[in-house]
Amino acid sequence: MPVAKVALLTGITGQDGSYLAEYLLALGYEVHGVVRRSSLFNTQRIDHMYEDPHEGSAMRLHFGDLTDGVTLRRILEAVGPEEVYHLGAQSHVRVSFDMPEYTVESVALGTLRLLEAIRDVDRTGIRFYQAGSSEMFGAAPPPQSERTPFYPRSPYACAKVFAHHQVVNYREAYGMFAVNGILFNHESPRRGETFLTRKATRAATRIKLGLQFTLYLGNTRAKRDWGYAGDYVRAMHLMLQQDQPEDFVIATGSTHSVQEWVHAVFDRLGLDPADHVREDPRYFRPTEVDVLLGDASKARERLGWVPVVGFDELVDMMVTSDLRLAERERLLLEAGHREPPAIESRA
Ligand code: NAP
Ligand code: G4F
Numbered sequence: 001m002p003v004a005k006v007a008l009l010t011g012i013t014g015q016d017g018s019y020l021a022e023y024l025l026a027l028g029y030e031v032h033g034v035v036r037r038s039s040l041f042n043t044q045r046i047d048h049m050y051e052d053p054h055e056g057s058a059m060r061l062h063f064g065d066l067t068d069g070v071t072l073r074r075i076l077e078a079v080g081p082e083e084v085y086h087l088g089a090q091s092h093v094r095v096s097f098d099m100p101e102y103t104v105e106s107v108a109l110g111t112l113r114l115l116e117a118i119r120d121v122d123r124t125g126i127r128f129y130q131a132g133s134s135e136m137f138g139a140a141p142p143p144q145s146e147r148t149p150f151y152p153r154s155p156y157a158c159a160k161v162f163a164h165h166q167v168v169n170y171r172e173a174y175g176m177f178a179v180n181g182i183l184f185n186h187e188s189p190r191r192g193e194t195f196l197t198r199k200a201t202r203a204a205t206r207i208k209l210g211l212q213f214t215l216y217l218g219n220t221r222a223k224r225d226w227g228y229a230g231d232y233v234r235a236m237h238l239m240l241q242q243d244q245p246e247d248f249v250i251a252t253g254s255t256h257s258v259q260e261w262v263h264a265v266f267d268r269l270g271l272d273p274a275d276h277v278r279e280d281p282r283y284f285r286p287t288e289v290d291v292l293l294g295d296a297s298k299a300r301e302r303l304g305w306v307p308v309v310g311f312d313e314l315v316d317m318m319v320t321s322d323l324r325l326a327e328r329e330r331l332l333l334e335a336g337h338r339e340p341p342a343i344e345s346r347a
Contacts, residue, residue: 004058008079010034010066010114011087015190016131018045020085020233025049025058027237032079034064034072034088045190066110073117076126083240085129086114092194093135094218094285096156107159108166115170115178127240130167132180133160134225134251134292142293146182146249153287168247177245181236184251184294187314188229189321196258197226197318200265205322207276208269209330215276218283220258223291227252228309228317238303251294252307264315269323 007024011017012033021031035043043050043061051057062079064071066088076084089107090096096103111130118126137144138153152158164180171178191198196217203215227250235250256264266273299305309317 004028004030005083006030006032006079006081007083007085008032008034008076008081009085009087010064010110011089011131012061013042013045014087014091015045015188015192015229016186016233016236017085017087018049018190019188019230020087020236021046021049021059023230023233023237029058031059032075032081033059033061034075035061036065037063066106066113069113069117072113073120076117076121081126083127083129084114084118085131085236085240086111087131089131090156092192093154093156093289094283095194096154096159097286100155103155104159104162107156108162111163112166115166115176118176119170119174126177127245128167128170128176128178129236129240130163130178130180131236132164132167132182132247133157134182134184134249134294135289136161136164136182137292138287138289142255142291143253143295144249144293145295146247146298153289154285157289164247171245177240179239179245180247181239182247182249183232183235184225184227184249184292186227186229186232187318189318190229191318196224197261197314198322200262201315201318201322202325204262204265204269204271204276205319205326206329207271208323209326211326211329211333213276214278215262215273216278216280216283217258217262218280218285219288220262220277220279221290222288223255223257223293224261225251225253225255225292225294226261226311226314227307228314231307231309235299235303235305238305242303246302248299248303248305249294249296250299250305251296252310253294253296254311255291255293256311261315264312265319268315268319 135157206212
């Protein structure tokens with residue numbers, strides 16, 4: 001029987017981490033994840049994969065934090081992974097303006113800490129994936145590809161640019177198999193509720209069921225290249241299976257405005273956004289990224305990667321999932337379990 005490959009994921013409790021863990025487990029990997037300590041459980045997205053470790057679970061979790069290099073090093077030594085997928089980050093762009101120092105601490109220095117730990121533990125044997133972002137392109141005109149110069153427009157994007165260059169430098173300086181995936185926005189029913197797509201599907205479905213009336217948004221003119229997270233984690237894995245370490249843009253190649261997303265969501269529910277959507281200056285960013293539109297032809301040619309889920313299917317998937325959630329919420333409410341929670345978003 002072939003020996004299972006061992007992978008270590010930071011950010012395993014996040015949207016991408018949960019899909020990647022599922023994907024790797026299905027391929028027969030032994031998956032280890034770094035989980036930060038929280039006073040409440042933060043493993044909802046991966047609970048369905050968890051088995052009792054006493055019975056030989058293929059997924060194991062380790063307490064750690066990107067701000068704590070000593071622990072990252074210990075985990076690496078204990079786990080001995082062949083592949084490291086570094087997905088952990090303070091990943092909210094708007095929040096990065098409120099918490100620039102922590103964002104840089106976790107996103108930029110967190111990546112550096114991990115690279116240093118890998119350099120000490122095993123310089124060439126470990127393959128390393130860095131979760132780069134299309135936010136790094138910022139104000140650079142579309143379409144954006146691997147050849148487009150970065151023009152970051154937020155503390156988050158600046159931190160990702162730092163991490164990107166560190167990965168390139170560790171590759172060149174120490175011969176590490178280290179790659180940057182430059183991923184455009186990708187969404188799913190597991191998307192955090194303060195990101196635009198999910199905020200809209202959550203609000204519209206709650207409005208439909210009478211649990212909420214208004215959706216407050218910021219800039220609805222911005223355009224994004226939105227894909228499906230389940231498709232994008234396949235690309236992360238492919239990048240680490242290549243003969244040579246290289247950076248890749250991952251995107252759908254089509255772009256839609258925030259307004260278009262919101263309309264598509266409300267349309268599916270037979271609602272008119274004009275009755276419910278209001279502007280709130282709190283959700284505008286000091287500097288915005290106006291248009292993201294990725295050119296993923298290198299990934300298509302070299303990795304054979306193409307996205308499967310398109311815009312309409314993504315909207316359907318997220319609306320269907322959030323409608324079920326809202327129905328359950330209403331059921332509990334009608335059964336007298338609790339007051340409707342105020343889930344007005346904070347970002
Ligand atoms: P996400 O849902 O926000 O997940 C972020 C993960 O990082 C969570 O597991 C979170 O833990 C963890 N984390 C945050 N701060 C940490 C710290 N100090 N120490 C250890 N772990 C920490 O993000 P995502 O959408 O899955 O994105 C995954 C990665 O891809 C991120 O690096 C993001 O910046 C990048 N990215 C995302 C997109 C996108 O469209 N989704 C596009 C390009 C790049 P908790 O669960 O405890 O919060
Ligand atoms: O959903 P968003 O918060 O995603 P954003 O800023 O594009 O960042 C996401 O994608 C990046 C890849 O390009 C990742 F690196 C990053 O980690 C994250 O996953 O906002 C999308 C757009 C923005 O233009 C924002 O200004 O929607 C606009 N928007 C308008 N009203 C809003 C809102 N965004 C949020 N979150 N909340 C609003 O009320």
